[in-house]
Amino acid sequence: MAQTRPISANAPARSANAQNVSFVASLRENWLYWLILIVLVLFPFIIGWLSGDSPFGTPRGDRMVMRGESVYAQSVLINIFALSVLVMSYNLMFGFTGVISFGHALFFGLGGYLMGIILEFGGMDPNIGLIVALVVVLVVTGILGFIVGIVSLRLRGIYFAIFTLAIAEMGWLFFRGLSITNGEDGLNVASLPEWLDPARNRIMVYYVGLALFVLTFVLIRRLVNSPVGSVFQAIRENEERAQVLGYNTLHYKLFSITVAGMLAGLAGMLLAIMNKEARPEILNVSVTVDALLMTIIGGVGTFTGPVIGASGLHLLDTFLREAVVTIGPITIDIGERWTLILGFIFVLVVLIFPYGMVGTWQRLRMRFKRSK
Amino acid sequence: MSDVILQAKNLRKEFGGLVAVSDVSLDIQQGSLHSIIGPNGAGKTTFFNLISGKYRPTSGQVIFQGHDITHMPLHQRIHKGMGRSFQITNIFPNLTVLENVRLAVQAISDKTFNFWRSAAYFDGFIERATYVLSLVGLEKEINLPANLLPHGGKRKLELAMLLAPDPAILLLDEPTAGMASEQVPELIDTINAVRQQENKTIVMIEHNMNVVMGISDRISVMNMGEMLAEGSPSEIAGNSVVQEVYLGQLYDDVDEMAARGGPA
Ligand SMILES: Nc1ncnc2c1ncn2[C@@H]1O[C@H](COP(=O)(O)OP(=O)(O)OP(=O)(O)O)[C@@H](O)[C@H]1O
Ligand SMILES: [Mg+2]
Numbered sequence: 001m002a003q004t005r006p007i008s009a010n011a012p013a014r015s016a017n018a019q020n021v022s023f024v025a026s027l028r029e030n031w032l033y034w035l036i037l038i039v040l041v042l043f044p045f046i047i048g049w050l051s052g053d054s055p056f057g058t059p060r061g062d063r064m065v066m067r068g069e070s071v072y073a074q075s076v077l078i079n080i081f082a083l084s085v086l087v088m089s090y091n092l093m094f095g096f097t098g099v100i101s102f103g104h105a106l107f108f109g110l111g112g113y114l115m116g117i118i119l120e121f122g123g124m125d126p127n128i129g130l131i132v133a134l135v136v137v138l139v140v141t142g143i144l145g146f147i148v149g150i151v152s153l154r155l156r157g158i159y160f161a162i163f164t165l166a167i168a169e170m171g172w173l174f175f176r177g178l179s180i181t182n183g184e185d186g187l188n189v190a191s192l193p194e195w196l197d198p199a200r201n202r203i204m205v206y207y208v209g210l211a212l213f214v215l216t217f218v219l220i221r222r223l224v225n226s227p228v229g230s231v232f233q234a235i236r237e238n239e240e241r242a243q244v245l246g247y248n249t250l251h252y253k254l255f256s257i258t259v260a261g262m263l264a265g266l267a268g269m270l271l272a273i274m275n276k277e278a279r280p281e282i283l284n285v286s287v288t289v290d291a292l293l294m295t296i297i298g299g300v301g302t303f304t305g306p307v308i309g310a311s312g313l314h315l316l317d318t319f320l321r322e323a324v325v326t327i328g329p330i331t332i333d334i335g336e337r338w339t340l341i342l343g344f345i346f347v348l349v350v351l352i353f354p355y356g357m358v359g360t361w362q363r364l365r366m367r368f369k370r371s372k
Numbered sequence: 373m374s375d376v377i378l379q380a381k382n383l384r385k386e387f388g389g390l391v392a393v394s395d396v397s398l399d400i401q402q403g404s405l406h407s408i409i410g411p412n413g414a415g416k417t418t419f420f421n422l423i424s425g426k427y428r429p430t431s432g433q434v435i436f437q438g439h440d441i442t443h444m445p446l447h448q449r450i451h452k453g454m455g456r457s458f459q460i461t462n463i464f465p466n467l468t469v470l471e472n473v474r475l476a477v478q479a480i481s482d483k484t485f486n487f488w489r490s491a492a493y494f495d496g497f498i499e500r501a502t503y504v505l506s507l508v509g510l511e512k513e514i515n516l517p518a519n520l521l522p523h524g525g526k527r528k529l530e531l532a533m534l535l536a537p538d539p540a541i542l543l544l545d546e547p548t549a550g551m552a553s554e555q556v557p558e559l560i561d562t563i564n565a566v567r568q569q570e571n572k573t574i575v576m577i578e579h580n581m582n583v584v585m586g587i588s589d590r591i592s593v594m595n596m597g598e599m600l601a602e603g604s605p606s607e608i609a610g611n612s613v614v615q616e617v618y619l620g621q622l623y624d625d626v627d628e629m630a631a632r633g634g635p636a
């Protein structure tokens with residue numbers, strides 16, 4: 001007879017004891033993440049201690065000047081945080097949901113520009129302005145992500161990618177021509193609240209950036225491991241099959257694209273705070289291409305890959321771009337050939353790590369486990 | 373046992389000038405195993421695509437459990453109790469066997485749109501998925517990435533994904549396609565077992581005559597977009613028109629069938 005079982009999604013009742021055990025288990029599983037977090041929290045002080053420069057800058061008269069190794073290192077990491085958030089958000093959409101977009105720079109750029117415009121022209125107290133900017137950026141990038149997502153119903157794959165490219169290029173042209181933000185020269189953002197001014201109080205910008213970075217990482221990990229995230233991956237693997245299982249895949253793609261857009265907007269805000277300006281370049285397609293390359297190099301559809309890709313390329317960019325290498329009689333000005341060298345590195349990494357650094361490592365480890 | 377669960381009324385599908393399905397009407401009885409046979413290009417898969425909602429019919433209606441579902445989107449039909457499998461293996465290749473089936477269970481639950489809890493937290497999903505995998509005999513492979521299963525295993529996985537949400541009707545498109553001949557009886561046994569244990573209605577497209585004659589309650593024969601005949605296995609075997617149009621052609625197809633891996 002019909003042996004139909006009720007299909008329930010009952011959450012198991014967990015005792016307090018079981019919760020303690022699972023906390024210890026999670027600590028054991030995630031110890032590396034916790035260690036990295038602790039190092040990042042102490043980072044300004046560690047560098048300060050190693051170099052002898054204060055993590056708060058150098059005093060000059062009654063104010064602080066942002067000089068010294070620690071403050072400089074903080075600025076490098078703030079850039080890495082912003083880039084990582086951008087690349088993680090791109091990976092949520094591209095790596096976990098399988099949606100290829102060439103328009104991600106639009107969300108990133110809007111984050112910077114909207115904040116700049118609100119702070120400079122809003123006439124508000126900078127603290128209130130910052131909160132208003134945060135809300136406006138989230139709402140606008142959210143709505144825009146939703147609209148772009150709706151189009152993914154009609155356009156698939158490369159056609160969708162070209163559509164997003166066209167929209168983003170329009171945004172770039174618009175802000176390049178917009179006179180109130182000084183067109184190609186970009187908008188200076190001078191009206192930041194003093195506590196968040198990187199020229200006075202960089203360490204606060206550092207911690208705000210760190211918080212955004214950690215929250216994004218945790219959010220994406222939870223999201224991807226949730227029931228919704230498992231459908232993201234099903235869509236990436238085989239969208240038609242997901243539909244035939246009974247999922248309205250459009251809803252899921254909308255969700256992924258919208259969240260990715262909002263996170264990119266926040267990343268753009270962070271970068272604009274750090275640079276104290278919003279320039280049209282942050283809307284350029286090269287930002288999206290960089291995010292794509294960093295995702296691929298680090299590992300598409302992995303949690304740590306985007307962070308490794310973003311940090312690796314940004315560090316190379318920061319420390320090698322200016323370098324002049326002398327080997328015996330030959331002197332190479334790396335800056336002159338930077339694009340070429342970067343291209344070479346990219347080809348090399350893709351050849352050695354066909355699934356990105358983290359992806360390839362995971363596959364090797366899995367194969368090793370199975371063969372045991 | 374004379375309730376009609378699924379009804380096609382004058383279903384028609386044209387692709388440009390080509391009439392792939394030409395005004396087909398068909399009643400499927402509750403609890404029966406109804407096979408559809410016919411030569412390549414007869415329109416069998418297209419007929420399934422109309423019933424399952426992948427294509428909109430040019431004209432005609434689909435009635436399921438008394439409701440007109442002609443214009444219902446694909447994903448909603450699953451929630452109404454319809455499940456289908458594919459002629460070409462259609463799974464999530466890089467996800468584990470368990471995850472493939474777990475997704476099928478989750479799809480019809482109301483806890484689907486949760487984006488904060490870990491999916492593993494809902495152990496009702498996993499329990500059901502494990503149970504269904506044991507039904508089809510894949511309990512040892514649950515943690516393997518699906519693309520590492522042998523072909524026969526993939527066909528079983530599809531069956532499990534189909535059974536997971538406990539559908540009222542199963543639409544199977546050539547479940548033995550591409551299988552080595554020695555694996556076919558095992559899959560047929562599995563289908564039979566599922567049918568008896570779970571009391572499902574099954575509509576099955578099948579090329580393999582041995583399979584069809586052995587397990588079907590009724591057989592429909594399709595040719596060039598039309599339903600040529602319908603009857604019990606013995607009626608179909610004795611039908612002269614069918615023999616002429618279809619069976620004759622089929623026996624010419626022996627080489628082609630061998631190439632597909634089915635027994636001649
Ligand atoms: N999407 C489509 N666009 C155009 N023509 C199609 C489409 N799908 C099917 N056809 C055509 O419709 C006809 C019926 O195809 P269908 O796949 O339904 O046959 P079938 O009976 O399932 O054959 P087989 O036994 O080979 O699976 C064929 O001529 C096929 O080329
Ligand atoms: Mg077919």
